[in-house]
Amino acid sequence: MFKKKKQNPGGSYVGAIAVFILAIIIGLVSFFVTAQRTIESSSQERMRNNVARQSEHLRTILNIHYSYLEGIAEKMGESGDLLSEENMQMLTTFQESTALDRTALIQPNGDAHYDNGLVKNVAHRRYFKEGISGSRTLSDPLESSVDQETKVVLGVPVFHEETVIGVLGSSYNVGELSRMLFDDLFSGKGYSLIVTRDGEIIAHDGDATDYKLSYGDNIFEFYKFKKIGQGHSIEEISQDFNEGKEGLIRLRGYADSSDRYLAYAPLGINDWMICYVAPVTVAQQSYAFVEQYEFIFLGCFGVQVCILIFYIIRKNRQKTEEILRSARTDELTQVYNRKYAESYTERILNENHGERQSAFFIMDVDKFKEVNDVYGHTVGDAVLHTFGELLNRQFRENDIVGRIGGDEFTVLMWNVSSREAVRSKAEKLLEETKKLAFAEMDGKGITISIGIALYPEHGNTYMELYRIADQALYETKRGGRNGYTICGESRRNLPR
Numbered sequence: 001m002f003k004k005k006k007q008n009p010g011g012s013y014v015g016a017i018a019v020f021i022l023a024i025i026i027g028l029v030s031f032f033v034t035a036q037r038t039i040e041s042s043s044q045e046r047m048r049n050n051v052a053r054q055s056e057h058l059r060t061i062l063n064i065h066y067s068y069l070e071g072i073a074e075k076m077g078e079s080g081d082l083l084s085e086e087n088m089q090m091l092t093t094f095q096e097s098t099a100l101d102r103t104a105l106i107q108p109n110g111d112a113h114y115d116n117g118l119v120k121n122v123a124h125r126r127y128f129k130e131g132i133s134g135s136r137t138l139s140d141p142l143e144s145s146v147d148q149e150t151k152v153v154l155g156v157p158v159f160h161e162e163t164v165i166g167v168l169g170s171s172y173n174v175g176e177l178s179r180m181l182f183d184d185l186f187s188g189k190g191y192s193l194i195v196t197r198d199g200e201i202i203a204h205d206g207d208a209t210d211y212k213l214s215y216g217d218n219i220f221e222f223y224k225f226k227k228i229g230q231g232h233s234i235e236e237i238s239q240d241f242n243e244g245k246e247g248l249i250r251l252r253g254y255a256d257s258s259d260r261y262l263a264y265a266p267l268g269i270n271d272w273m274i275c276y277v278a279p280v281t282v283a284q285q286s287y288a289f290v291e292q293y294e295f296i297f298l299g300c301f302g303v304q305v306c307i308l309i310f311y312i313i314r315k316n317r318q319k320t321e322e323i324l325r326s327a328r329t330d331e332l333t334q335v336y337n338r339k340y341a342e343s344y345t346e347r348i349l350n351e352n353h354g355e356r357q358s359a360f361f362i363m364d365v366d367k368f369k370e371v372n373d374v375y376g377h378t379v380g381d382a383v384l385h386t387f388g389e390l391l392n393r394q395f396r397e398n399d400i401v402g403r404i405g406g407d408e409f410t411v412l413m414w415n416v417s418s419r420e421a422v423r424s425k426a427e428k429l430l431e432e433t434k435k436l437a438f439a440e441m442d443g444k445g446i447t448i449s450i451g452i453a454l455y456p457e458h459g460n461t462y463m464e465l466y467r468i469a470d471q472a473l474y475e476t477k478r479g480g481r482n483g484y485t486i487c488g489e490s491r492r493n494l495p496r
Contacts, residue, residue, distance in 0.1 A: 038323070043283040047263040047276065048248050055265045055274050060377075062154065062269065065100060065172065066136055069156045073168040076105070077158045082166040083113060091115045091168075100170040101151065105158070107166055108132060131155035131167035138270055141194075141202040141215075190278030195219055197241045197271045219275070223251065223262070240264070241273055250280065330403040332381055333388025341402020345412045346462045348400065354456035359422040360465035361411040362473050363429075363450040366481040368407040371441070379440040386436055387446070394429055410466070412455075419454070419486065426450055426484040434482075449476040450484035458487050 072094050076087045082105055091103050092115045104112040110123025122128045130137035139153035155169035194203040199220040224234045232249045240247050246265035259280040267274050328340035336344065345360075352358075365371070365387065372380040384407060391401045391409060400412040416422055429450070436445045451473025459465040472485040479485075 035319075039284050043280070044248050044261065044263075047261050047278065047283055048246060048265075051263040051265045051274060051276050052246055054276075055267050058274065059268055062138070062172075065154055065170075066156060068094075068100075069154060069168055069170060073156050073158045076168065077160040077165060080160040080165065082107060082158060088113070088115075100154075100172055103168070103170040105166055106131070106155075106169055108164075112169070125153075127153050127155050127169065128167060131157050131169065132164055133157075134159075134164050137167075140270070189282045190276055193219065193275040193277070194267070195241075195273050195275060197244070197273060199238065199241065202272060228252075237264075244271070244273075251277075330388070333384050333391075333403050333409075335388045335391060335409065336400065336402035338402060338404040341400055341404065341410060342462050345400050345402075345410075348412065348414065349455065349460060349462065349465075354460060356415045357417075357457075358455040359413040359416050359425075360453045360455060360459075360469050361409075361413060361426070361450055362452075362466065362469040363409050363411075363448050364473070365407040366447045366449055368446075371446070375441055379438065382440060383438060383446060386438070387433070387448075390429075390432060390436065394425075394432060410469075422452060422454070422486065423484075426452060426486075430482065430484065447482035449473055449481045451476055452484060452486045454487065 072090065076082070076090060079086070081087070087105060091105060091113075094100075094103060094115075102114055102116065104114040106112045106122060106128055110121045110125075110128055112120050112122045112128075114120070125139065127137040127139035134157045137153075137155040139155070141152050151171045151173050153169050153171050155167050157164045158166040158168050191204070193201055195201050199218045201215055201217045201219065204215065204217075220234055220238055223237075228234065228237075228249050228251060237247070237249060241264070244266040246263075248261060248263040251260040251262055260277050261280055261283050262275060262277050264273050264275040266272075328336055328344075330337040335341075349358075365383065368380065368383070371383055384403075387409075388401075388403065391411065395401055395411055395413065398414050400410075400414070402410050404410055413422065413425060416425075430448065433448050434445055437443050438445065451469040451471065453459060453465045453468035453472065455465060458468045468487045472487045475485040476483050
């Protein structure tokens with residue numbers, strides 16, 4: 001008689017555990033790949049956004065300098081004597097008190113009288129011809145033979161009784177400006193370029209570990225020896241430049257075996273493009289914590305499989321929530337962004353079927369453009385950030401607070417008991433807003449204007465309520481701002 005072979009109950013468990021562990025490994029690998037792609041996408045988006053913002057910043061700085069010049073030119077044109085002693089003294093004083101370099105008054109015949117006493121004829125220069133015709137002008141870049149800095153000439157016409165009697169011009173170090181714009185990005189480990197659409201370098205901030213770029217070099221000639229990732233080609237990049245499009249590419253083939261990001265955007269000035277180059281590892285440095293978690297997961301996997309599984313699930317959930325929160329939140333004000341506020345409000349309205357009365361607020365900061373113009377966009381951002389915090393405090397957790405652009409905000413005040421409750425909330429919000437004070441504005445505060453539509457009385461969809469509330473907002477503004485209007489009622493303005 002043969003003995004029955006004893007079954008090993010542990011074998012099935014080992015197989016199950018092996019399959020389980022394999023599944024976990026596959027899950028981990030999938031997570032790591034997804035995380036890496038997210039890092040890649042986020043770091044590239046950050047690069048693109050920064051270059052686009054700096055392009056706008058550079059235009060703003062140049063416009064400020066144009067305004068300075070035009071203010072001086074207006075004063076100089078009052079007497080009609082372009083080269084009067086008073087004007088020449090003003091020219092010297094102006095140069096000493098601004099960030100501009102050499103300044104000059106240019107006569108209609110092209111003779112340029114500089115603040116240092118030098119006289120030179122510039123009648124053949126394009127910037128002179130544009131300025132004497134009555135337009136703002138910006139010259140082609142010139143590299144100084146003394147300090148090898150790249151400079152441009154900003155020029156504005158000098159009018160006397162609507163007649164152009166000369167041009168006020170001043171040189172500006174655009175290369176220094178380019179470096180300044182990106183100094184705080186990635187701790188200064190990248191470098192910036194300003195180039196023409198043909199790829200010719202106007203201003204540069206070379207990196208010794210990369211390539212010593214020079215004024216007049218062509219970036220297409222250099223980068224054609226690099227391997228360009230993500231299916232791009234140097235011809236496509238050249239086409240982007242010609243069409244004035246922004247973009248980003250990944251470059252390979254460097255001596256140190258590391259890759260670079262090259263982000264570019266149009267400046268909107270003389271068909272120029274602004275570029276920024278930074279190592280991929282530096283651009284992704286702020287996301288390095290994700291990679292650290294990956295090593296922790298792998299190190300713990302051998303001894304704490306179960307703990308690791310729960311840990312991954314927990315971290316993955318946190319990451320997902322963070323991404324979702326980032327996707328639906330306005331970064332500056334920390335309220336919902338336009339897209340999410342609109343979709344969320346629409347969903348809530350659809351689910352309610354008109355059963356509960358709600359109030360839809362639309363509001364903006366009174367004379368916010370003046371805040372930006374007088375105190376600068378940084379102060380304007382501070383005002384919006386503080387006002388967003390106020391809205392989050394004033395409304396309930398289930399109310400939907402969103403920023404839909406600029407200084408304009410919307411709120412769906414959900415499930416209100418009466419019109420009186422809506423009025424009370426509007427008045428409270430106006431009073432609390434008036435209490436805000438900003439040190440950057442010499443302690444001054446702000447006021448807001450509000451338009452209100454009621455659901456379902458005035459509409460059943462987001463766009464219907466938005467349209468009605470916007471009309472009510474217009475009534476508030478027409479009545480002097482610093483108040484609110486409920487559709488169908490008289491506006492109520494607070495005393496100033």
